[in-house]
Amino acid sequence: MDLNHAPHVEAFRAEARDWLAAHVPATPLPSLETREGFAAHREWEALLHSARWAVVSWPEEYGGRGVDIEHWLVFEEEYWAAGAPGRVSQNGINLLAPTLFDHATDEQRARVLPSMASGETIWAQAWSEPESGSDLASLKSRAVRTEGGWLLSGQKTWSSRAAFADRAFGIFRTDPDAPKPHQGLTYLMFDLHAPGVTVRPIGRLDGKPAFAELFLDEVFVPDADVIGEPGQGWRIAMSTTGNERGLTLRAPGRFLAAADRLVDLWRSHGDPADTALRDRVADAVVGARAYQLFTWANASRFASGETIGAESSLNKVFWSQYDIALHESALDLLGPDAELADGEWAEPWIFSLAGPIYAGTNEIQRDIIAERLLGLPKGRR
């Protein structure tokens, strides 16, 4: 049992820290959920990529450094500690890229990954539909065979980043007669600017268009943009959602940095007599450390060749609840200033509120934990 990084990992940390110290914008970029912020974040992605920090765990041929998960976790600690901007390309990097590495052709990887790494192509996810949220397998949007490809029709919703993104990925029903709802689905990529696509931005709670509805009317997708075999979409998508909940969606570095900022806020705004709030600050410090250590233990299992399965549901419930509690404590410390919409903690608080809803609601995650980790019987959802 060991928590020390090898010297070459610490050297990597130092290199990342130095670069970030020299390049992180002195003033925060505008919100990435606005048009100007989206553009500014895209430029930041290009700068990261130019120094090969955009996708450190990818192979070098696609713009990465080919390092393991330990390096990635260390990089994320430095990234967030440096106050670097949120990652506008995270949907592509965290959700689509792992799918491409596992299921795509060499041609697809060579075509898609480099522009994803550079921020030139920003990807939106197109999973949910108006009637298909937690019950994703019930989705109705279809892809119909045509010469050289497929025609997409239907409606997707809650597509994160889709208001300003370039392309999207999702699953579509290609065999409506399949015996079970999760059969007959196909995973594919499409252009958000293609003929037949209408993007209707949806304002988040704070009004910023963080997601969108997509109306698809016979949108052509070439065969080259189908990932894996037609009909295998569900299996392929499930490997992606596992990634989403598991190790890659929320790096502990993000919460360690947030807990540090909360302690600073306590130093400057805390009332020593308010022991209840002081205790919540302590809980935030402990929670960030717990999440970091839990992740290191999982990363160690990964490195020993084990896979992380339903355990990723523990991860997801933990960080999403933690995120809200931490930001609520910050708002309580700010007192009357917490109400100001342009405050430093306002948008992160709004962002945290979605955590228990997306990436599989926490109710669904608790069912998975109970059934797969505790062996309780399947019940009616």
Added chain:
Amino acid sequence: MRFLPTEEQSDFARTLHGLLAASDVPAAVRAWGAGDHTPGRAVWARLADTGLFALAADEAHGGLGLMPPELAGGFVELGRAGVPGPVVETAAAAVLLTRLGDEALAKRFLPGLVAGETSATLTLPGGGPYALDADAATHLFTVSPAGELRLASAAGPLRTSLDPARRLALPDGGGELLATGPAVTAAARDAAHWARLLTAAQCLGTGEALLARTVEYAKQRTQFGTAIGGFQAVKHRLADTLLGLEFARPLLWAAALSLAPGEVAAAKLTAGEAAYAAAMTALQLHGAVGYTEELDLSLWLRKARPLRDAWGSPSQCRAAVLQERLRAP
């Protein structure tokens, strides 16, 4: 970095697990609570044979050197089995005597503690006022805030804990003066950290035992014609219980690796709260039968709260976490 127990560490925990599973610990706990320490001492002797207490003493006196990760892993198993007696206190006393570096005292007490022939209980500055199981322990040590280490001769009347298997005594402050000065204070501080760490480990094991028993019950108990474990309200409560315990475990490991005060406090806080939450879940999901002393479940149910508060209440632990953080640059 490989932040997982080594094969040796896992093997040691498995050995203890097997030994305790074969030892009818519940009967020993009930006897202990009734004042009969014989079955508990028999369990104790078997534990000592595994080298458990040798992990808290130096090699010169029969120990294996101070090995907190191994010892913490072992104490998870003691908590899981519900082992009665001053196990934490005996280990902490061994640490204190090892750290003190007084050859005569080490020679006088350590070999017996390491071999399991004797046991110890103690009070330390910063800990609670009561000595656990002073009626059963061979030695009662006290360390005063001024740094006086004494071998107490009398412990006052015994008080019963909310957990009948724990008996509490208030030392009278007297007894043979063994050592005094800053070295005592420093050794006592180390021993208190160990006591907190090992209590956290016991909490984790206690919580895991409560969860495992409750999951089994929820699979078997039927209502409305179906196992209650199929109801979403029941499942979600058990899922949250597992979540609390799973995130306490790596904190315990990290605390055992560093013994840093903030890490130990974080582990104790989290494991203590997770174990108590597991007890409340176990009580609710067992229904009325869980609210009886007849069911063995009560042995763990009644332990969870005292262990959560022993050697550092949640509030003291939160203060320690924040104190360390605010001192940092």
